[in-house]
Amino acid sequence: MTAVKSVKIDGEPIHVFKSEIYIFESVSSFTLELDLIVSEVTIRKYGKEQTLIIEIELLDGRIIESIMHVKSLAGGLPQLNLFCDVVDIDEYDDLDKVNENSTWFPNVEQGITLEEIRKIEMPNEPISLKLTLPIEQVEWLKKQKKKELNQLFSEMIYERWKKENSK
Structure with a gap:
């Protein structure tokens, strides 16, 4: 063979x-x-x-x-x-x-x-979210670059996911 x-x-x-x-x-x-x-x-x-x-x-x-x-x-x-x-x-x-x-x-x-x-090799998947946030958070989010926001949300979600899956 x-x-x-x-x-x-x-x-x-x-x-x-x-x-x-x-x-x-x-x-x-x-x-x-x-x-x-x-x-x-x-x-x-x-x-x-x-x-x-x-x-x-x-x-x-x-x-x-x-x-x-x-x-x-x-x-x-x-x-x-x-x-x-x-x-x-x-x-x-x-x-x-x-x-x-x-x-x-x-x-x-x-x-x-x-x-x-x-x-x-982890694939990335686009997602759109509709959120209701205080105006100052919306303004801050709009000033951020897409790459930085992707990194921020990825890290934040991963930490939460890791915590929930370690129980």
Whole structure:
């Protein structure tokens, strides 16, 4: 079995938490499949694309470069499925081969949690709040820069969240 060492998308390295590379055999063709557990940030950046230029470095030193189709898989963890047709199956004779009747099928989600992923790369999410505050606080807030307010609220909420979750 060959394992993935690193992956680049459009020339940019991405953090891969877990991966499986294999050949999927259908009645009429073979496809090279790469299942990746990545961060939510990576999903947001690449998940809606149709095709991407992918460079896969395998542990044995081999490099696979291909234009691959993208499927963002719904489920528990942020996951990308990249695939492309294989012309010469002999190039990939060391990869596992699966089909729809196989007893073994890659389960890339096993052994990792969303919390572990977020420790490495936490996504930011925009939020709008409607508050009623004393006018002097509103005036002060309006004078602040967005970046400073984001930092202030993030720290304040994190301290409260940490206190409530440590009970």
